[in-house]
Amino acid sequence: MQCAPISPLRKLPLNGVPNARTFDVYVVGKENAPGVVVLQEWWGVDYEVKNHAIHISQIGDGYRALIPDLYRGKVALEVAEAQHLMEGLDWQGAIKDIQASVKWLKENGSPKVGVTGYCMGGALAIASGVLVPEVDAVVAFYGTPSSELADASKAQAPIQAHFGELDSFVGFADVTAAKSLEEKLKASGVEHEVHIYPGCSHAFMNASPEALKRRKGMGLTDENQGAIDLAWSRFSTWMGRFLGSA
Secondary structure, rough: OEEOOOOEEEEEOOOOOOOOOEEEEEEEEEOOOOOEEOOOOOOOOOOHHHHHHHHHHHOOOEEEEEEOOOOOOOOOOOHHHHHHHHHOOOOHHHHHHHHHHHHHHHOOOOOOOEEEEEEEEHHHHHHHHHOOOOOOEEEEEEOOOOOOOHHHHHOOOEEEEEOOOOOOOOOOOOOHHHHHHHHHHHHHOOOOOEEEEEOOOOOOOOHHHHHHHHHHHHOOOOOOOHHHHHHHHHHHHHHHHHOOOO
16 A cells, blocks of 8 residues: 555555555545545545545544545546446455555554545445455445445444435435435344435535536536534434444
8 A cells, every 4th residue: 555645655564465466545634643544436536525525524523534545546427437446446355455554554553433425435445344344434325336336234333325316326325225224224223324415416415617617518517515514413423323433
């Protein structure tokens, strides 16, 4: 693993994994703070996931946020390219990257570590709550894992999930997927919350000017700052409850 502030990068080795996968991560926040692994959308490690990580690092008393670069430096600019990158992702390998990131944070000052993610990253965040025993809490945004990747009814970590009522990604992030996830989490016995935001479509947390322009290009014209603020408030309460504060 190569570890660095949001910019520039400084390299650190990933230890303790056979045939170690070396990858870049971006880190921001206080070293002694609880950690949060922040997982990218299908675009890659772009401006918006970095915005989210910086925001998370400043919530409450602060978190140490870490973004693993699951695409190894590739960033999509168009939907077709993003879909191609996501379809080519080694999902099991990404889980290993997440586990390595969680372990690195715990070995470097974070007493507890949560995982959050958006879209593709949301699906991976939930999967990490099933497959990575070191994860202490999960907050996922508009994404659910395939049954082949992870069975949410076997979740080990407390999971909070957020979905837009108008999300059109059927079976992945729409209301039906959200309700299916909720049933599986009930079966798991872990503490959980599933929130659906009226009038919101996919990627409603992305509010930077660049992200709004990109969303509109995809036909997603809703803007709801109230929903964003409520989701962040719920995020803060959940992570504060299960990770504590610095």
